[in-house]
Amino acid sequence: MEILVCIKQVPGTTAVEVDEETGVLKRDGVEAKMNPFDLFAIEQALLLREKYGGKVDVITMGPGQAEAVLREAVWMGADRGILISDRSFAGSDVAATSYALSQGVRKAGTYDLILCGKQTTDGDTAQVGPEMAEFLGIEHIANVEMVLEAEGNELTVLENQENCQRQLKLFMPCLLTIEKDANTPRLPSYKRKMKTGGLEIERIGLSDFSDKDRRHYGLEGSPTQVERIFPPERNASCQKYEGEPEKLGNLFYQVLLEKKFVSENKV
Amino acid sequence: MGSLKVHQEKVTSEIAEKMCALCPFHAISYEDGTLKIDAGCRMCRLCVKNGVPGVVTFEEEAAQEIDKNLWNGIAVFAEWEKGEVHPVVYELLGKAKELAEVNGHPVYVLLVGYELSRIAEELLHYGADCVYCYDSQYLSEFKPGPYTNVIEDFVNKIHPSVMMYGATVKGRSLAPRAAARFQTGLTADCTVLKMKKNTDLVQIRPAFGGNIMAQIVTPNCRPQFCTVRYKVFSSAERSRQASGKIEKMGLADEKLKSCVKVQREIEKPKTIDIAQAEVIVAVGRGVKSRQDLAMAQELAELLGAQLACTRPLIEAGWFDARRQIGLSGRTVKPKLIITLGISGSVQFAAGMKGAECIISINQDKNADIFNLAHYCFVGDLYEILPKLLCRLKGGAR
Structure with a gap:
């Protein structure tokens, strides 16, 4: 089975601030790491390779430094790392990112299965997987807890829904987004690190894509525009209530109503 | 819309140093007398605003503008399960009515599934102008493929300006796929929505774990897609009197059939967590x-x-x-x-x-x-x- 896992480098912490004057993120000195959700996708891919053979490639889009997450994935056990990097992708929103990724995936090879983490910790949208699947013209299933079985080009998966789980059968090629805590990701191996020390990370840029039209990528290819970013209003002033129990009980109830934890018509 | 242009003739090593230090994403570098912007660039344009004037400029490119008058109405995707409408749908309807008032747009509900008449009737009590029903045995179970085909058909026939989805498990799978089909924008987990006079939807959402709020618009694409989590907006009130109409929609079976098969449903184990x-x-x-x-x-x-x-x-x-x-x-x-x-x-x-x-x-x-x-x-x-x-x-x- 030929598997491709899409991963992302994210800031090591979400504790970023906005520069009020310029409206730009202050990210200096913030260390980068692999999006933790992606670890479960990598682990699922490696488990499938152990069971059915084949190979596991990893791909990411970002600046040169993003190579670090590809190396980490290789140390975990992936076979090959591919970096999609080009200045033309600057300012991409979800749609432009998904489109560029889908172009990069086509260039990277032919795969039976594409796996993504459920979401990232920085964008937090959980949209890139399904959008990519649409651009690639393949089926997708989100929130997959486990791939149960592969037989020929058929795949049996366990999918999480809000109130139940569903066992689904579908054909490859397809794209799955893997649920958080679906498995226990292995640690990068020191042995592999030593063995793959000089590993070449392949680079793909706009000139390698079949669609080379600059207007389809980056800021220009993005249907959404960020008008401004600003710090959230902090509910800093805490409400303190003292007095008669009767009054406090009522106030408590009002707070629950206001915050929609209970509804009036329920009573 | 546009791109950054570096004017190399104005670059000295001193200026280059300033410009490199300025970029919060370390995307500007100076090598062999050339100032370069690499793939780390996020288009924040700080180098244009706060840099040495004229060294980096933003070159506007006029995009062909769409005719927004062709897109009318705020549509809500009505998720339901086991005969019950997901409560987030009523919250979306409450907000949709508010947004629709600004430009006198109608409010639509898109209802997809099988044996829907009772649910459609119920939805008429929440103030929608029209409930569009795609009722077929092939739609009895949620599958992203056929459901996206339905949305495609709905958008092509009705031309809504906005489409709202609950940020539920299904919504988060369906909305992005449908947005990609129309190559339009999708903003996830909006916490504030406002309508501009030119029908642009102002979407505010938290980013970076809620440490930052981003205000997002989709200025030149329609429909504008967004998802909203449950319990963010206030629910529309149920009125005794039903209003609006139910419109039956149809789509060819081959668009509704899917090679994804649901083999069984399993109840989630209830554990203390x-x-x-x-x-x-x-x-x-x-x-x-x-x-x-x-x-x-x-x-x-x-x-x-x-x-x-x-x-x-x-x-x-x-x-x-x-x-x-x-x-x-x-x-x-x-x-x-x-x-x-x-x-x-x-x-x-x-x-x-x-x-x-x-x-x-x-x-x-x-x-x-x-x-x-x-x-x-x-x-x-x-x-x-x-x-x-x-x-x-x-x-x-």
């Missing part, structure tokens, strides 16, 4: 005896909450250890946590300070928990709680 709970009632040493826990239990049941506790109550053997919050227990991040008789030790706080809303009852007005809580009730929980329970059960004030 306070980490996943949206609402938590936590008790501490302020609860004097074991039988008094019944009060807290009742509150938890009324709010659909999980019961949790501090370490001393585990040591006393009152609770299963899986219900402990804190450094030596679980970390929780619920939408609401109510703490009863908890002083708020550092260890406990570490396990719950990420909660979106903290309401605390404690007798000691100087208790540490009150430095953390958003709503502090200073008093005896044995007096306040019965009053609250009475109100929750429908008692008069």
